[in-house]
Amino acid sequence: MNKKLLIVPFVLASSAAWAQSRTLSGQVLDAAGAPVIGATVVEKGTNNGISTDATGRFVLRARTAQPRLQISALGYTSQEVGTEGPVAVRLATSSTALEGVQVVGTRSLNRSVTDSPSPVDIIDVRQVTAKTGQLDVNQLLQFVAPSFNSNRQTGADGADHVDPASLRGLGPDQTLVLVNGKRWHQSALVNLFGSRGRGNTGTDLNTIPAASIERIEILRDGASAQYGSDAIAGVINIVLKTSTKELTANANYGAYTAKYRFDDKTFDGGNFNANANYGVAVGQGGFVNATVDYNQREHTQRANVPAPDGIQRREYGDPKATNTSVYLNSKLPLSEKVYAYVFGGFNVRKGDAYAYTRFPTIGTDSLGNDIPNPRSNATLYPNGFDPIITSSIFDGHGVAGVRGAFGGWDVDLSNGFGSNNFHYGVRNTLNATLGAQSPTTFDAGGFQLQQNVVDLNMSRNYKTVLQGLNLAFGSEYRREWYQIFAGEEGSYRNYAPASNRPGGSQGFPGFQPRNELKASRSNIGVYADAELDVTKALLVEGAVRFENYSDFGSNFTGKLATRLKLSDAFSLRGTLSTGFRAPSLAQINFNTVFTNVVGGKAIDVLIDRNSGPVTRAVGIPPLTRELSRSASVGFTGRAGSILTFTVDGYYIHIQDRIVLTGAFGNDDNIIGPTLTALNVGQAQFFANAASTSTFGLDAVVANTLGVGSGRLTTTLAANFNRLNVTSVQATPLLAGKEDIFFGPREQAFVKASAPPYKINLTFDYSLGRFGALVRFVEFGGVSLIDYNGNLNRYDPRLTTDVALSYALTNQLRLSVGSSNLFNKYPNFFNPQATETGGAWDPVQMGSNGRFLFAKLQARF
DSSP: OHHHHHHHHHHHHHHHHHHHHOEEEEEEEETTSOBOTTOEEEETTSSOEEEOOTTSEEEEEOOSSSOEEEEEOTTBOOEEEEOSSOEEEEEOBOOSTTTOOOOTTOOOTTOOGGGOSSOEEEEEHHHHHHHSSOOSHHHHHHHHOTTEEEOOOSSSGGGGTSOOEEETTOOGGGEEEEETTEEOOOOSOOOOSSSSOTTOOOOOGGGSOGGGEEEEEEEOSOOHHHHOTTOSSEEEEEEEOOOOSEEEEEEEEEEEEOOSOSSOOSEEEEEEEEEEEEEEEETTTEEEEEEEEEEEEOOOOOOOOOOTTOOSOSOOSOOEEEEEEEEEEEEEESSSSEEEEEEEEEEEEEEEEEOOOBOSEEEEOTTSOEEEOTTSOTTTOTTOBOOEEEEEEEEEEEEEEEEEEETTEEEEEEEEEEEEEEEEEEESOOBGGGGGGOOSEEEEEEEEEEEEEEEEEEEEEETTSTTOEEEEEEEEEEEEEEEEEOOOGGGTOOSOGGGTOOOSBTTSOOOOGGGOEEEEEEEEEEEEEEEEESSSSEEEEEEEEEEEETTTEEEEEEEEEEEEEEETTEEEEEEEEEEEEOOOHHHHHOOEEEEEEETTEEEEEEEOOTTSHHHHHTTOOOOOOEEEEEEEEEEEEEETTTEEEEEEEEEEEEEEEEEEOOOEETTOTTTHHHHHHHTOSEEEOEEEEEEEEEEEEEEEEEEEEEETTEEEEEEEEEEEEEEEEEEEOOOGGGTTOHHHHHOHHHHHHHHHTSOSEEEEEEEEEEETTEEEEEEEEEEOOEEEEOTTSOEEEEOOEEEEEEEEEEESSSSEEEEEEEESTTOOOOOOOOTTTSSSSSSSOOOTTOSSOOEEEEEEEEEO
16 A cells, blocks of 8 residues: 555656656747747746747746646737647737737737837836846836936935936936826925936836736837827836736845945845735636735945045935835726726835934034034934934825727726825934924925826727728826925924024924915816828828916927838838926925035025015026927847847937026025025025937847757847037026026036936846846946035946746746845945935945845745
């Protein structure tokens, strides 16, 4: 009996060994017999998968005794096939309302990404997150999309808690973000500090968990005529997961190799993430897919740096943050050709970030005695203190709609509502005018932005008009609300005006009742879009859009695009477009008094609202829209069966860019007396102050080939970019003060948002259960100007990332690796004079050094 029992595991082991040695191969074609490049081939019930190469072929080692393959591709109906013989699959183009897939940049359901006249990147988030150390969407895109840039910031108030991000070196608010093709709301935060996004608002991509995302589409082209305001630089469309009958769960942890600390700690900045995603089928072709995600990130500390003039901050590094997110995506069939859909979610973030140190003294007098710091208190803080700015952020968005085929038209009607609420707190602080009796924690108030969008889109394809005509038109009605709410009295009040001590909480003075406001506006837009295949080789596209805003008036934009196939392996493409961006409600209405530290001296700075008394006193007019003209030309193709390439050059001119001006002091002959009366040292404003021109080139080359028994995919992706400030428009009352209004220092911040280049070279190798990835990223150098007027040149840096993975079982995969393996840092500069008070400004490569990580991924 015992001998018979021993046979069972032997048979199972033999079966498993046979299955794992079995090689599955095949080809995926479309209905016309052309190869489907990049189709996803997954062995059902396992984490074993691969993508098809430039000929539509794949090779995969099976892990189960009777494998079945699930094959899917963008714009095609998925298939499940057996493996009893050679796998030859023909995918049908999605045709029904329940199956239609639309790619950003085109409103035709029959257009694939390779047919698009505009450059579009498709990023498979599942593949990227499985092999890299980045855990949030911003950092994930920072390392895989060369035209995308994002920085973590420190000492930048609210921007410590919301990472600004941009395309092609333009502002965060000049990139439109969609989710499932629907406009997403922006953050209520307007960035005031840091090297990127100064004076801009933008969408907080990190509120959407990567675990909920199927793919990210990046349209690298002006698209205001297609999608409306904010699409000057391009469009990022986040497509949520649609999978069913599959549970995926991930646990991830990573930390930085600690360096430049005041202690001997080996690691810091620990980052833990856990998530789960599951979907259930509903009716014929419907689904409900849900994601839960938790992320906790700890502080890094990089303040102990070479500093001949002394340090500004005892605490310098990444802020601490805790994120909890719940997201849902669903399609609910109502009939054969009509379905309802609901998607969206919420994110709750708690964070704390260190402000500048308040040292106990600020120097010595003529007799050599220490001068007490008027912003500190020796009883409460004998050694001075490091204020902590806390954040409590709630971000939520939901969309509900109905889509279906009616009389030959694809009709989509939806309503979406989004809200971002940002509430500040300050702890480990004091109100100096209350002396030793001061509380050490304050509620500092905050702001909120809400948006409601009603959207109607209609499209129809006429296959008999030449080689095919797709018409689309629609309208959008959007209403927005913005408000600022005050903090508690002690966070802003000066209880002893005669004491020569500043009032309010140190680190971040709270919003005052005079800052409070509620503002709203509405806009309505209509568009028409046509795509005509004149021949099988020639495509032409045109779009026009009219929008009217209740606060600044109307705008008209247009776009022309074409694609010419010179052969099946080579195409030319080009676009011309005009665009616009409406000033955000935050830019129009934001006002506050904050504390800045320049050369070790704390200064209270006023930012007056656009319609405020100080703004009007210097003649700054009401904010109006930014206007753009852009063009791109490029080519795409493949060489043989293994190499694909795309190259696109672009030009973007933006007139009347909205910027945050430089700081005018209380010694200014125009506004100095007003600032003195308000008891503030400086003032800044939002204004349509500058025009810029950007020239650039995007290039992507990918190669896939067999190496031994495995498969190697090599990708070279690069962005080259040059931005110039072509003019500065000061107001008549400030004529001759252009160097203060928007001078070299402020211009340098705008230019640093457009690094001259970023080059990514990735080698991705897979062999059975084993995978390896090596990635080199070259970050171009940027130049900034410090508070002393010195040029700080950040040299180019090459970083190296390595990741190894192994499938422990058919359902479990372990990955380990390192980002910035060789622990590279940017150049050091004087902490007394940088924007952040540390040795580095926020630049694209970051300033935390080597990151080590491990991931355990499960799929059932």
